[in-house]
Amino acid sequence: MVAELLEAPAAPAPAAVAGPRIRIANAVKSFSGRVVVDVDDLVLGTRPIEGLIGPNGAGKTTLMRMVMHSTPLDRGTITLLPTAGGEVVLSSLPAHAMARHGVVKSNQVIMDFDKLTIWDSLLLAVAEGRYEQPYRVFSERAVFGRHEAEIRHYLDYFGFADPTAFALSAGEKKLLDIVRCLLLKPTFLLLDEPTAGLPEQLTEKVMTTIRELAAAGTSVVVVEHDLNVIWHLCEDVLFMAEGKVVLRGDPPSIRANRTVVEKYLGEGHV
Amino acid sequence: MLDAFLISGLFGVVMVIGLGLLLHLELGLARIANFGVVGFFGLGMYVFGVLYVRVDWPFGDPWVFLVCALIATAAAGLAGLIVGWLIADLNTDGVLVGTLAFATAVAIVATTEAELTGGAEGMGGLAFPYDIGKVTDNELLWLVIATLVVGLIFAFVRQVHRSPYGRLLVAVGGNEPLARSLGKATFRTKFWLFGVASAGMGLLGVMDAVMLRFLVPANIGVDVTLAAMVGLVLGGTARAWGAVLGAFLSVGLFDIVLQGYLPAPTEDWSAQTLPVLREAMFGATLVVVLLFRPLGVLGDMRRDQLMRRLHGR
């Protein structure tokens, strides 16, 4: 395991396209009196692919959800700094406006629409608001025609058996969640344990897709427990513990750090 | 031809089908339990009635009807938007209160504004917008027109299932937070859904007002909401055909078969006992169906079959 990790090729350095960044300032969230996240000042997206690791309960998922505004902040602001300049205060936008600004997140737990098929799910993700109106009930063909190619691309790439059926297995639902995010054409993509529950071959494909996306200018932040994925994929790793980001650096330096080893990796790991 | 009894029986079924179809959009697709169906229906009915009877229009009848019907439908739609705004970001409990409160408010206003609505005594003076001879002929023609209107509603609902809009409604009903994270403005969706469905309910109220020709607040009791809900739930909440099938199985059974073709065991049977029994049975039906077959006779929507038909290779 260790040897494998060491021999693994370093992540290819993507072309230096500066992606958008997200600044998290004074963000605090507590649940029934217990502070879960307390971040003073943190900028995500300084490198194309960043990894967020830490022990269970460190607040990784909560921080991601705070960015998406699906968990409201106790206080603090979260700002998107797009590539083109300017800034968008995400923490004062409603949750549905995130996707419009290109900020998209995949889910840690399996989330799906029970009554929608795979085609439905993906067409839902791509359908423009102007078609989803009660006075445009004949627009299915238009939406399908506009987006069929890109959807089929992902369907073929990830090998969905029958897209007219429902996603059944946990892995299929997880993958569907990621493909929905990709179809939203994110400029800032947050992935919460994207490969959990996926077979190895699909994990590879997801990682390849993430690299391509990052190379094209999307900032990606990955939360993962599978550290193989983190060391392979990320150029910058943030270590979170007790609601704060305590360390930040390139993968080798994080892996060598005593605190990380003691608190998280365990002595036998290095 | 059909006799007067059968015409009014069928007309009742057609109304319930229409309301059930519109409720299907809210309850079956978007999973919003509208307990105030009768509020929108009653608003359409009374706005139409008041305009038709109290206003001195400078033109003659098909036009008076059309203008009044249009205004009444718009009024119901507007009320739908207001209620939609009220309940869009509330949970199921809030939706129950909001819609129930609206229906109660409409009934209160229909009773208090006696100068306009005739209050509890009622208001006459409504008529068919045409006259082709006997009363039964007029009623039969109205039944045909109402069937056409409901047929159009059915076609619309069926098309919603086949459109991006329907998909959005199912997504909002299935997992609203997930739909929001995909960039869908779910509150706005519910808001407009209530506007559209309520306008339709208002139009059905107009149709019913013409058939009744005499409006009393008793016409807009909770039994209207109940009938629409029972029809839909019995047939299948998630299916467009559910409302059609369920209306025949519930309202059709009681108001046509039992009322007309069953020998009455006692004297006041059909006038007093049967209507009460009907409501009691409708209530029991809701309980039994939802406990033992929550998706009704027709079962769940089959979007896999639909997708295969629309987009299969």
Place this chain on the structure above:
Amino acid sequence: MDYVVQSVVIGLTENAPLVLAAIGFALLYRLSGLINVAYSETITLGAYFGMWVNTTFGLDFYTVLIPAGLLAGLFSVATYLGIFRPAKRRNVGTLELIIVSFGLSIFLRYGLQLVFGYPVRYFDVPPPETIYVLGVGVGSFRLLAVAVVAVLSLLLYWFIQKSSLGLQIRALASDEDLAQVSGIRPLAVTVLIWFIAGVAGGLAGAFFGVGASVDPLLGWREFLFILLVVLVGLSWGLRGVILVGIGAGVALAAMTLQFSQGLYAQLALIVVFALILKWRGLRLTETGKV
């Protein structure tokens, strides 16, 4: 000043049963998260039970309250064991459960008409004496209602907040699994809650019934207001329900004195409550799981 005194006295005495019914409803809602539309029939049945015992056995109204409350309590438990418990076990969703309770409510409402007949019924009691409170004439039954409601509210409040059973109830409401682990018997406690709620509803019904008449729509007419009072008040706990209930009662009386028709007062109250609900509370939990 007269107007204020009048409003307060009339509001309190006329709407005391509403407060009682709201407390019962709130208990159920807190414990199970269930909006039980059929609670309105528990109220109606309290009135019918009272009227039946009163006219059949010739007991006076004060004695009648005891069987009326107990029977309504048992009825409430029966609906739980017969309908809502099986429904929960079948994993019927929140939305469906509301429709189930709506159906049950309708079934009982019209079932009562089949059983008791259509005419409106009355308690057979001597006309209440008129007692003057701060110069406003009030019927003796209404004063009794105020006293009973005050005592019961305090008892219930004490019971829920201070007694050990109350503690178990609150524990159960917040986390069923945890409560079970710590040795609480959920079934017994839940049945107790449904019983208490039923007693409260039944007594409220008896007071409503003796004040006017008994008919199958008695409970349903009050239901919307109970719902509004509970949903608005419950964010401050049971105390909030009681205070909002009293406030609503007084406001209703005050507006009824002003407006030409009593229904306008109801209309105004409905609008105000609906806006309060919109303004704060009952939000869809933004959190979800995304």
